[in-house]
Amino acid sequence: MSGLRILFIDDEGAFTSTLLERLELRNIQAQAALDGHSGISRLDDAAREGTPFHAVVLDVLMPGMDGLETLRHIRQRHPEIPVVVLTGHGSTRDGMRAMQLGAADYLVKPVDIEELVRVVRNASEYAGTLPMQPAEPPQAD
């Protein structure tokens, strides 16, 4: 499909590498960063190169700069890029705070890949980083 480019920022390497591979199988370009700083610099690089990411998937609990802090930075530097928060905590509160800070959506680990793709695609289309797809048949939640 269309070249959807996603950046994963998650300290769990085994998780992201597998996920990246699965997304690749679905023709989605995805990259991973293991912490907030490298994630932000990766975003900056991509923007400079003229191939910005269409969306960011961000883990909340990370060593160093945590997800919410990273989110704040991304919102400042790349306000156009939608951020989907992925939490292993399952706490509604984190999700709410993330939404307040400007996250496009939030998901709970372990997540279904189709769900993830759908949410990310919707978020990037809504944010305008990815052109709208022809209307999909509505899915039940």
Added chain:
Amino acid sequence: MNMNELRARIRGFFAFPEGVDETRYAHLKRNIGVLMVMVSIVPLCLMALINFHIYRSTLDRELEAPMRGLVNKTKHSFELYLRERLSAVSFIASAYSWDELSTEETLGRIFHIAKQEFEGLVDFGLIDETGRQVAYVGPYNLKGKTYTDQPWFLQTRIRGSFISDVFMGFRNVPHIVIAVEGHTASGRIWVLRATINTDRFDELISHMDLDTGADAFLTTSRGVLQTNSRLYGATLSQLPFELPSASYQANVFHVDGPDGKHYFATCSAFVNPDFVLIAMRPVTDIVSSWYSLRTDLLMVLVGGVLLIALVAFKLTDMLVQRVMDSDRSRETAFREIEHTHKLSSIGRLAAGVAHEINNPLAIINEKAGLMKDLLDREPESEIRSRLTKQIEGVLSSVSRCRVITHRLLGFARRMDVSIEQLDVNEVLRDVLGFLEKEVIKRSVDLRLDFAEVAPVIASDRGQLQQVFLNIIANAFEAIQDGGIISIASRTSDEGVSITVQDNGCGMSSETMSHLFEPFFTTKKGTGTGLGLSITYGIIRKLGGRIDVQSEEGQGTTFTVHLPWGKRQEQ
């Protein structure tokens, strides 16, 4: 050492021991009771005792005073009477010479004149220095008698005048002798003697006007009666008791009478002759008023003590009961806190575990997902379909785990509560809507008995739905097909209570004791054991409580009490 021991013992007695066993309350009751009774009864008794003594001494003084007065007055009458007689005899002795008196004719004339004035005068006698009676006027033939050895004669010779004790003398009638010494011109000594009978004494005593039962008499200091006594017999009898030392002031003493009664006696001694006047009154008469007062006092005291003891007992009982109740409620509160604490720490642990498990679970999910993705690209083969089946199994297990970890996290975390005004009946109907299919499928006899007044409370709709769904689902689990489930809602002052009753399998007491613990389940394999613990947590957070009654084989009743809640901002 001994003192310390005693002190320790007293301290031990009045200690109020801690603990909640029965002996402690008995101890407490005893100590408080004894202290209260002592504090109130000791002053009461002291006061009664002091009153008793003050009243008694006052009464004694009041009784003594009139008796003293009476005895002193009568003594004066006696003294006056005797002095008059003495001075009359002295006058005769000095007015007439020996020669005149020694002639019986003159003496007789003087006697007859004197007798008219001189009450009780019996005879006159003139005695010479040798003691021989030279002249005599009177009813007896005593002329020529010799009195040399008579004590009154000797006393008269020594003192110049003399009043004798009562004696019988030669004539066997009690009388006294008044004798006066005289001198002739030549210096010879003679004695004029008058005899007086003592009828007048009895008369003087009868003038004292004593009550019947009382007694008054004249005696010598050696205890020889000078008048008749009602108690101690006729004149010249010996008194059976020792007189108190002579005092010219009225003296009070107590003595046991010959009739066995106790007497209160007043005595007063004469200056001359050696007489003592005694008046006696039975103590019983005097103090009968005192006795009646003492009885009253005693009755008041006993009544007071009984009343105090009763009140102290009741009060102590009440107090100890209060202490007991408060101890019990404290213990219950402690148990509850402990329970809540246990639940919350289990919850924290569970949340920690769930969170740690979530990440590897996510990895497993992705790895298995990748395997599936890769397999999907392989051409159709037997091994592909077998592997796909296995992977489906892994993925479904992961999603089951996901449900568990998310529920655990939900149990532990502070759920975001959104309070709104809601009708509990409506919430129940919503929940029953979910179960409609099952009701029909299992032909459950669902009996609804909702409160007529809409039970509108301020609470969280989603959480209440979860609670009711959980409890009603449990009831469905418990019953067999065709069983009965009754759901009732009631309003009270405190809030709304919802009762879910089933006639299912019920629970053992062992099950009941673990009912709200996380991971405790009787549905091995299908349940997570989190439903009721989450329910419990939610209800607690909403300010309510949950009661469970269950009997094995009889069914279970869950009652959820929810408070009215505060009206949130509109």
